[in-house]
Amino acid sequence: MHPDIDALVPLLKTTAQEEILPRFARAERSFKPDGSIVTEVDFAVQNRLALALKQRYPQFELLGEEMDEARQRALLDRAGPGLWCLDPLDGTSNFAAGLPFFCISLALLRGGEPVLGLIYDPVRDECFAAEKGRGAWLNGQPLDGHGGGLPLRHGLAMVDFKRLDPALAAELALHPPYSSHRYLGSGALEWCWLAAGRFHAYLHGGQKLWDYAAGSLILAEAGGCATSLDGAPILATALKPTSVVAAANPGLFGEWRAFLAPRTARPT
Incomplete structure (x- = not known):
């Protein structure tokens, strides 16, 4: 059933x-x-x-x-x-x-x-x-938020600075690629607000399975996109925390990933 x-x-x-x-x-x-x-x-x-x-x-x-x-x-x-x-x-x-x-x-x-x-x-x-x-x-x-068609530079981001690499957190605080940022403290609900277009880009340094299991589906079904910081899909298969990079639509996601990728790439 x-x-x-x-x-x-x-x-x-x-x-x-x-x-x-x-x-x-x-x-x-x-x-x-x-x-x-x-x-x-x-x-x-x-x-x-x-x-x-x-x-x-x-x-x-x-x-x-x-x-x-x-x-x-x-x-x-x-x-x-x-x-x-x-x-x-x-x-x-x-x-x-x-x-x-x-x-x-x-x-x-x-x-x-x-x-x-x-x-x-x-x-x-x-x-x-x-x-x-x-x-x-x-x-x-x-639910079809789509982020209102804004480019990233005019968007509102939800960013959890606490779990980010200090260098990345400092750059985002001093030279953000978006207009403004917030952090509200409920990961599951933040996924939903992103899906509803109440903000446009999302970054979290480490969510647990129960933080993202329902929210990631809601965002995906509303037309949003999400991966981990290293570009891997966010799968509900482990208890280990995962980072989250997400946006309300594919265009915003592409801009957000393009900004973050060189700043989070592992040195070879």
């Missing part, structure tokens, strides 16, 4: 409205070994969705961000007919601090690639969704 997007949307919405929004800026935070923040909301959402998805689609296992790495690796190794990939609260630092930019991200992986993706922003009541080969949608309406 292939999951139905129309049936999954209300599941994400209800979960967010009952588990996330009542605790916004009130949840107790703790820290993982890597220094990132986690709250009880992350676990509550993951547990609730894992149970609901297992009841509806027992043939699929679920890989969640808040599982231990050994369990995650085992699930990737035996993905079977499909594997859910869940980030129960992407943008946890924003959520804990009271910044209204966070989401639930859910993807279905088959053969090392996402075939279904949903990302729900409960603050704006926006649900982005995509199905491989069938398109992308925002609240049920076709």
Whole structure:
């Protein structure tokens, strides 16, 4: 049985409205070994969705961000007919601090690639969704951002400086090829805003599988492009973080890659 997007949307919405929004800026935070923040909301959402998805689609296992790495690796190794990939609260630092930019991200992986993706922003009541080969949608309406036809020099970029090579970060700060930049702190939702044309170019130094699984499909189905910094495709097959270079349309992507390629090439 292939999951139905129309049936999954209300599941994400209800979960967010009952588990996330009542605790916004009130949840107790703790820290993982890597220094990132986690709250009880992350676990509550993951547990609730894992149970609901297992009841509806027992043939699929679920890989969640808040599982231990050994369990995650085992699930990737035996993905079977499909594997859910869940980030129960992407943008946890924003959520804990009271910044209204966070989401639930859910993807279905088959053969090392996402075939279904949903990302729900409960603050704006926006649900982005995509199905491989069938398109992308925002609240049920076709999503076709295309970046407004702007050249890169007039565009708005989303750049995560923290994980970039210092030399590249310094050049982008001092001599950017775009008009202005932002960074909002929820990787999954940033993919969606790029797909919607709310900004035009994207650069991230290291995203995890659950950060990009749903968002990369939404962007691709909306007509955008993405690779890693070294030009490799972004595949949902490993837990190792990947860099992301992306743009809202092929023309912008070509300009963005042309700027970055000589600055990120490995010396021979």
